[in-house]
Amino acid sequence: MKSILLTIVLTVFCVSLNAQINSNDKQVLLDFYASTNGDSWTQSWDLNQPASEWHGVTIKENSVIGISMLFNNIEGEIPASIGQLNNLEALELSFNKLYGTLPTELGNLQNLKILAFNGNGLNGTIPSSIGNLSNLTQLHLSSNYFSGELPETIADLEQLEVLNVFDNNLSGKLPSKIAYLRNLQELMVAQNDFEATNEFSSIVLSKGASVDLKSKQIKLEDKHIIAIESEEEN
Secondary structure (H helix, E strand, O other): OHHHHHHHHHHHHHHHHHHOOOHHHHHHHHHHHHHOOHHHOOOOOOOOOOHHHOOOEEEEOOEEEEEEOOOOOOEEOOOHHHHHOOOOOEEEOOOOEEEEOOOHHHHHOOOOOEEEOOOOEEEEOOOHHHHHOOOOOEEEOOOOEEEEEOOHHHHHOOOOOEEEOOOOEEEEOOOHHHHHOOOOOEEEOOOOEEOOOHHHHHHHHOOOOEEEOOOOEEEOOOOOEEEOOOOOOO
């Protein structure tokens, strides 16, 4: 009986430890809550409850490793302090009402694997610091108002599998080195003002893709789609 009770106590203790959060990470979450009108979120946080109970927050070993809140009426600017979540692996805030620019401090999130801001009102340029996210596998920035060129540093993301910047105000040439990313499976760049570049298309075609001229898409042999920007037919 004592052995059973001890096991129960240890289990509860371990669960309690896992649910705790370090003071720095909690402050970052509070910054985010204040900066994005947390009281008006569709699923808001009860700040009187432990952070482990907050909607969309995943905690492991006292650190925040995930923030996932899609379609949650999050409105406001992303605070620079978000770059202090050193163990964050996923930041998914698509289909909300975020505006302003992406903080360069996002480049400090060395453990980040998924970064998703589709369908918001973000503007300005995509910070070159994104290229510091060496573990990033998915970058989703579609349907915002980003302008300027796509940073050359994105070609440094060797683990990248998905690059989605569809439907923005981006311009310039697509960095040819992006086409060499060996793990890239999906590249969505249409509905921007990119310059037509034979160099980029040629590199993609050399990797075993076929061109569908009607839909103006490039299809890889594994059926993933690379949507490219091309000139409209007369």
